[in-house]
Amino acid sequence: MEMKKNNLENENDDMCEVFNSHDDVVGRVRERIPDEAEFAELSEFFKIFGNPTRLKIISLLSIEDLCVCDICEALDLNQTTVSNQLRILRANNIVKYQKEGKMARYSLTDLHIEMIYKVGLEHILE
Amino acid sequence: MEMKKNNLENENDDMCEVFNSHDDVVGRVRERIPDEAEFAELSEFFKIFGNPTRLKIISLLSIEDLCVCDICEALDLNQTTVSNQLRILRANNIVKYQKEGKMARYSLTDLHIEMIYKVGLEHILE
């Protein structure tokens, strides 16, 4: 898969010292990664998935849109907990909602969210 | 997209009370989500993506396999930090490594990791 760029790399291939054959590798990959701000934003985004309560909400909403009280009931969680987590999910652009009278109907923002959730689930289930 | 199961739901569609029309919804979705243990495991898994240092390492390894010192150099991070995060990544089955003499060459465990990383990046870049 990976192209051998330089046949001059021989037994020194495994050195990490000052005059090392990895300098080119380091320079090459360094240019191809996002910048500091993007990593910060991306980690904030993924942090949201790192909490079981939020994952449960995401899981529910990947099946269908629900109001807050239905989420509470389906997950057997108190309203403060759900509402707080929904606020975090909203702030991070993971769910959106529309008001319907005194109710708020929540849904996932887009398909990325569902994809990430499902690929992760697939991964842990092997 | 969503099938209307019951045409008897009328203006009561938006009630959340004791005899509410959402009971069927709640019961239905409750059966279709993973169990407690799976949510716990999944959230531990996603937590790993919620740290910029680990994301940077994942980002590098999605380009090519690297040894610890190359990762340190490419990211301008001290060795302890990188080694600690690699331990966490290993423990969570996100990277693997093979020993080559005194070096350790790290790579991503499987394509799921790369997919999740890339879909997340796509999401924040809109």
Place this chain on the structure above:
DNA sequence: TTAACATATCACGATATCATGATATGACAA
């Protein structure tokens, strides 16, 4: 053996996150 290097582990103080109780807001019905 001894030295040097690559990597791993331990311990710790600073910081962030969690669930929750108390309370506020805002809509509708009486």
Place this chain on the structure above:
DNA sequence: TTGTCATATCATGATATCGTGATATGTTAA
């Protein structure tokens, strides 16, 4: 306007996570 319900916000103490300095392990070369 008063009460009730659905939802949101605030404050807090318990717990978890972060980066890092100190130190250990293990490999190779002299």
